[in-house]
Amino acid sequence: MIRLLIADDQALVRGAIAALLGLEPDIEVVAEVGRGDEVLAAALESRADVALLDVDMPGLDGIAAAAEVRGAAPDCRVLMVTTFGRPGYLRRALQAGAGGFVVKDTPARQLADAVRRIHRGLRVVDPALAAETLASGESPLTGRETDVLRAAAHGGTVANIAQATFLSEGTVRNYLSSAMGKTGARTRAEAVRAAEDNGWLL
Structure with a gap:
């Protein structure tokens, strides 16, 4: 039996996945949580064999939670599931130790099969997303450019971004300008949107 x-974080989605996978004769749902910062404790307490993690969760994102689980509970394998199949997410999830990455519209039978394959130590990746990830390459943004765009995603002035990132306003403008050039954007908002679409800002 696979634990x-x-x-x-969406109770309805979580409940639906649990109900569907719970019907499988060899899968037992032993824990359900709605926050990323609850994942590790639940994995340790339930002695789960596989953790099915959403990418976008409060407290801690699923990719960071995957890294925690792989570090502290190495016997628990990780399968990422997300609504947004962004190339940057896939690359970072695999780097964090996830064994697979699928999108939420995957049919229940395929999702159950993915859980079984991950449990056996195999890798499972949505083929369309894998192809897109290979085509898109690594994020061209530096760490600081990423920080500045992440702060810019919340809106506000250059002064607000400078305060949030502990940088001078001039430095923030330089990073914004550089990020806009790398993403081919004409505005700060376009640069944020391009980076989000590629999964570079999580």
């Missing part, structure tokens, strides 16, 4: 932990 499964499900983490998703």
Whole structure:
């Protein structure tokens, strides 16, 4: 029997996945959580074999939670599930130790099969997302450019961004300008949107 932990901040989605996978004869849902910062404790307490993690969760994102689980509970394998199949997410999830990455519209039978394959130590990646990830390459943004765009995503002035990132306003303008050039954007908002669409800002 595969002991499964499900983490998703949307209770309806979490419940639906648990109900569907719980029907499988060889899968037992042993824990459900709605926050990323609850994943590790639940994995340890439930002795889960596989953790099915959403990417976008409060407290801690699913990719960071995956890294925690792989570090502290190495026997628990991780399968990422997300609504947004962004190339940057896939690359970072695999770097964090996830064994697979699928999108939420995956049919229940395929999702159950993915859980089984991950449990056996195999890798499972949505083929369309894998192809897109290979085509898109690594993020061209530096760490600081990423920080500045992440702060810019919340709106506000250059002064607000400078305060949030502990940089001078001039430095923030330089990073914004550089990020706009790398993303081919004409405005700060376009640069944020391009980076988000590629999964570079999580």
